[in-house]
Amino acid sequence: MSEMAAGGIEVGAASDYEREWQRAVAANEAGRLEEARRHLAAALVAAQRDGDEELVDRAFCNQAALAIALGEGNDPVPRLCEILMRNRSQVSGFLAANNIARACELRREHAKGLFYARLARDRAAALERPDWLAAANNQIANLLLGDSRFEDAAASYREALALVPEAGAARQVAYLVNLGYCELVLGNFRGGFTLLYRCLRAARRNSWVRLESAACIDLCYGHLELGRLEAAERHGRCGLALAERIGESDWIKNALYLLGEVAVLGGSASRGYAWFHELQRRYYPAQPHLPELLLSVDVRKLINLKA
Amino acid sequence: MVSRHTGGAAPDGRQGRFVLVGQRLRRLRKERRLTVAELCARAGIQTADQARIEKGEGRMSLDVLFRVLAALQVDGVEFFAAVERELSAPRESKTIREL
Numbered sequence: 001m002s003e004m005a006a007g008g009i010e011v012g013a014a015s016d017y018e019r020e021w022q023r024a025v026a027a028n029e030a031g032r033l034e035e036a037r038r039h040l041a042a043a044l045v046a047a048q049r050d051g052d053e054e055l056v057d058r059a060f061c062n063q064a065a066l067a068i069a070l071g072e073g074n075d076p077v078p079r080l081c082e083i084l085m086r087n088r089s090q091v092s093g094f095l096a097a098n099n100i101a102r103a104c105e106l107r108r109e110h111a112k113g114l115f116y117a118r119l120a121r122d123r124a125a126a127l128e129r130p131d132w133l134a135a136a137n138n139q140i141a142n143l144l145l146g147d148s149r150f151e152d153a154a155a156s157y158r159e160a161l162a163l164v165p166e167a168g169a170a171r172q173v174a175y176l177v178n179l180g181y182c183e184l185v186l187g188n189f190r191g192g193f194t195l196l197y198r199c200l201r202a203a204r205r206n207s208w209v210r211l212e213s214a215a216c217i218d219l220c221y222g223h224l225e226l227g228r229l230e231a232a233e234r235h236g237r238c239g240l241a242l243a244e245r246i247g248e249s250d251w252i253k254n255a256l257y258l259l260g261e262v263a264v265l266g267g268s269a270s271r272g273y274a275w276f277h278e279l280q281r282r283y284y285p286a287q288p289h290l291p292e293l294l295l296s297v298d299v300r301k302l303i304n305l306k307a
Numbered sequence: 308m309v310s311r312h313t314g315g316a317a318p319d320g321r322q323g324r325f326v327l328v329g330q331r332l333r334r335l336r337k338e339r340r341l342t343v344a345e346l347c348a349r350a351g352i353q354t355a356d357q358a359r360i361e362k363g364e365g366r367m368s369l370d371v372l373f374r375v376l377a378a379l380q381v382d383g384v385e386f387f388a389a390v391e392r393e394l395s396a397p398r399e400s401k402t403i404r405e406l
Binding site for chain 2: 107108109110111147148149185250253254257264284286287289290292293295296297298299301302303304305307
């Protein structure tokens with residue numbers, strides 16, 4: 001929901017709908033998702049009561065954004081497609097296209113997602129909304145990153161960043177973390193480390209646990225690539241602890257894997273085995289030979305931690 | 308001493324590595340008489356992912372790598388050893404590290 005909420009809806013409908021929507025945004029930003037869900041549902045009811053079909057579409061898009069982020073409920077994509085096809089307004093068109101793109105990203109349907117993200121970008125441009133344009137560019141970048149198109153993704157993150165005015169905002173830091181990872185993979189270690197340490201400081205200052213975890217794991221990767229094993233282990237352990245706290249399983253997998261690599265490259269096959277075994281035990285129980293595989297084969301150059 | 312394969316990761320053979328891994332995975336899939344869709348259903352991954360991997364178009368997630376190897380019932384160590392043999396034939400010293 002964050003991208004939608006950051007964009008907002010034009011003032012003018014100072015109604016029950018607007019009030020509920022504002023409450024939903026506040027609850028979402030505070031992480032009270034259940035409360036946000038209730039307010040979004042109330043906003044939809046208010047829009048239906050007003051008989052304003054455009055507002056109903058927007059309310060549905062807002063509800064869908066949260067449902068997609070949480071991965072729950074009925075699939076909202078068919079109705080979002082209907083909203084997009086009806087083309088009642090650029091606003092509902094942007095919201096629908098951006099949400100479909102996000103749903104595609106989560107389903108790893110990157111090509112389809114790119115199509116919709118570009119539609120969202122066109123609508124944001126037509127609306128002259130830099131915040132929405134930034135959100136659409138970020139969505140495009142995420143999809144390109146998922147497809148391991150690092151240079152293109154980095155270019156899109158830079159476009160998104162140029163449109164985010166507030167330095168140090170969570171949204172800006174989120175873009176910077178992914179750009180930092182792209183830079184590391186592309187071999188620009190100095191640039192990547194500069195961005196990631198900047199993100200780490202901002203995340204720690206603001207207690208943004210998700211962003212701190214992401215920055216730590218990416219820093220672990222970067223230091224590992226340069227053979228700085230102590231720094232890699234320190235950041236890897238920190239990233240793992242934070243990822244465990246927020247239950248981000250993909251990040252936990254990455255951290256366990258990277259810590260195993262750190263140990264193996266440091267000469268300790270037994271410690272490496274222990275990390276790889278933990279990875280296998282928790283996430284790949286049907287593949288008992290996985291620790292031996294990872295001990296025997298260095299797959300770092302095949303892996304995209306953000307795919 | 309433990310010799311460790313690099314997953315076909317020759318320092319100067321980035322594209323070759325991906326292409327070779329993709330070609331071998333494609334060959335194994337065909338040997339098992341599976342379509343891309345069937346393999347993906349078995350592995351629980353997107354067909355676009357497998358198609359991209361088989362074309363050698365870049366990196367993949369840990370999840371996708373492990374799921375594909377499992378779905379193909381491949382011995383991962385042997386698989387990567389074969390990739391490396393093929394990739395490193397002319398420059399073996401660059402692709403096997405001594406730890």
